[in-house]
Amino acid sequence: MYKLYYMPGACSRAVHALLNELEQPVELIPRDSAADFRQLNPTNQVPVLVDGDLVLREGSAIVLHLLEKHRSPTLPDDSRQRSEFYQWLLFANATLHPAYSLLFFAKLGLEGDAARKEVFDKGAARLSALWDSVEERLRDKPFIFGDTPTAVDMMLAVYADWNQHFPVEIALGDSTRQMIARVQAHPPFSLAVERERDAAVA
Structure with missing residues (x-):
């Protein structure tokens, strides 16, 4: 086990x-x-x-x-598709996640309202741009790799839930919101x- x-x-x-x-x-x-x-x-x-x-x-x-x-x-056999899977997995884990980590640092470890607000504002803009990449990917499919949720979608759903912890708006597109709702309902x-x-x- x-x-x-x-x-x-x-x-x-x-x-x-x-x-x-x-x-x-x-x-x-x-x-x-x-x-x-x-x-x-x-x-x-x-x-x-x-x-x-x-x-x-x-x-x-x-x-x-x-x-x-x-x-x-959900891990593709085709080498090209597998490389694409690796790319999106690392986008989630090594690009999107650290961008959220900066906001958690501002919330929990940064002193001074002005400095904290500046980090929140810049961080939210950065995250909104990253989520735009997800939105573009989901333009013609329900999940990152088609009709089936993968670990990538699960990671993204976890990160999106973190938006509630910050006093700034992090923009998610309609397709992204729908994907997240599908993952949340996935047994x-x-x-x-x-x-x-x-x-x-x-």
Whole structure:
């Protein structure tokens, strides 16, 4: 059984949803309840996935490990299409996610209202432009890769949910909003949300 170290609402939710979709049993461990978490990940970040004696710390690495290990049909066989999948996975994890991290830093670690407002405004503009790329991709399809949600869509749905935490508008196009709603209704994803909520009140 896998062990997944997570935080509610964090990017670990996409990994949790992927494990549900792959029908893999998983032990969920809240990061803050694990006394030895920094030994698993010195950066203190989630997700961390433990698979036997293998410890994986980066979201994209975890996603690719799971897709390849369980031969998910959402990971294309065609080399060109697979490269495109890698590109969108890294756009989500290595471009969009860090842009949100800057706003979380402003909210939690930056002193001074003027400085915080400047970071929020510039960060929101940057994120809106990044979401425009998603909107363009979704112009003629319900999900990033067609008719089926993938781990990329799940990541994007998690990040979009973070917009509520900031006092600025981050613009999402209509197609993007519709995709996010579809992912939120996707049973493996909604199950991950439900399990996180149940764990929080337990």
